[in-house]
Amino acid sequence: MKRRIPRLVIAATQSGAGKTTLVTGLLAALRQRGLKVQSYKVGPDYIDTGFHALASGRPSHNLDTWLVPKQHLRTLFLETAADADIAVIEGVMGLYDGGRQGVSSTAEIAKALAAPILLVIDAKSMGASAAAVALGFRDYDRDVELAGVLLNRLGSLTHEALIRTALADIGMPVYGAVRRDEGLVLPERHLGLTPTTETEAAAKVRDMGEMAAASLDLEAIRRLAAAARPLDVEAEDALLPRAEYDAQPGRGLRLGIARDEAFSFYYPTSLRVLERLGAVLVPFQPLHDEALPAVDGVLIGGGFPEMFAAQLAENASMRRSIRQAAEEGMPIYAECGGYMYLMEELVDFAGDAHAMCGVFSGRAVMQQRLQMVGYVTARLCQDGPLGAAGNVLHGHEFHFSREREPLAATRPFELTRLRNGAQYAAGQQYRRTLGSYLHIHFAGCPEAACRFLKECRAYAEEMGR
Secondary structure, X not given: OEEOOOEEEEEEOOOOOOHHHHHXXXXXXXXXXXXXXXXXXXOOOOHHHHHHHHHHOOOOEEEOOOOOXXXXXXXXHHHHOOOOOEEEEXXXXXXXXXXXXXXXXXXXXXXXXXXXXXXXXXXXXXXXXXXXXXXXXXXXXXXXXEEEEEEEEEOOHHXXXXXXXXXXXXXXXXXXXXXXXXXXXXXXXXXXXXXXXXXXXXXXXXXXXXXXXXXXXXXXXXXXXXXXXXEEOOOOOOOOOHHHHHHOOOOOOEEEEEOOOOEEEOOHHHHHHHHHOOOEEEEEOOOOOOOOOOOOEEEEOEEOHHHHHHHHHHOHHHHHHHHHHHHHOOOEEEEXXXXXXXXXXXXXXXXXXXXXXXXXXXXXXXXXXXXXXXXXXXXXXXXXXXXXXXXXXXXXXXXXEEXXXXXXXXXXXXXXXXXXXXXXXXXXXXXXXXXXXXXXXXXXXXXXXXXXXXXXXXXXXXXXX
């Protein structure tokens, strides 16, 4: 069986070329025309997808062949894009960049989904050389369908005409030409773009949509996407084996999901795995709520707790509630920012220390330079809420803080960096509470999701629920 889903990839020559601005604008402009637009981001990034969702009005999904096995990629895409009029996929870094040996590169994803590519070229301080760049990207891998380019940061009509002529000489179509406009630059901070929850993002997205409508050939882009060849529908489910759905280990369980300005890094399909296993997701706000809601387990994702450290510290009742839940044996899984929140203190960029939950020992101390970014394998060194000792998970790390003075004698994870093979112990575990700088995707490790829900079930039974 085959299914036709109009789709295209927006890639770039390198990071900083303006992909997210152009994709966000394109999503907004297409939505304004009444289309159901489904967006995606190649790689593990959480923040770009927030801007996508604001522009399209739909959750944006990550396509990452390290976090989720490559054999599931096409089915996951088909499932999430099933009712869309067009799917727009934003690449990561440069077209051919990714993890070691091209893992989760934009080119790899585009080939797996048989999707045509539009290459964003930052034309600032460049003339006919833009054609040489486009030619090189097209010829580097002829299995990649590079269908045309989007010119960004043009200085004038003369500048645009010069580059269009050079591109015409190599038979490279131009699907859009955008003038330089610093007002459209998305705000950035130490982890990349400022998350949508902290900016006047709606007005910015509206401006981007107007830019796209005026500068991109929307009808040509729609025709290109519609011409993408039909995809085979895979028989197996992308998120979980059918047996696990039928077993429903999470049926009747309530999981607290920390969601506010400080904690917002979750993959929608990762949470969907928990729902498909029967769990009910209950959002709560560590910044604003007095205590945890009535739940059988808790997830605290990443985000920017360092930017809200004083407010998190002031909400002492919530910190006590989480600490008490951990003492009672409630399963709590915390990633990166959530891990920092569960430590004794968080030291912000100004050097000020703020009391956190105190479930784990030590302090999270913000640094001026990035401490770790990249894909890792994570071997469990002891039995815990995500699995038995010896199990291996795929994940990634991206953080500016450093852990100081932890008292943990043993660590629950042994991490191995994909890029260079370096190994190191990581994380902390207390009863059924587990935290580290690791980010995982439950669609890539459904057995970990099942294990977590079974631990939640055991806790609920212990509490007489």
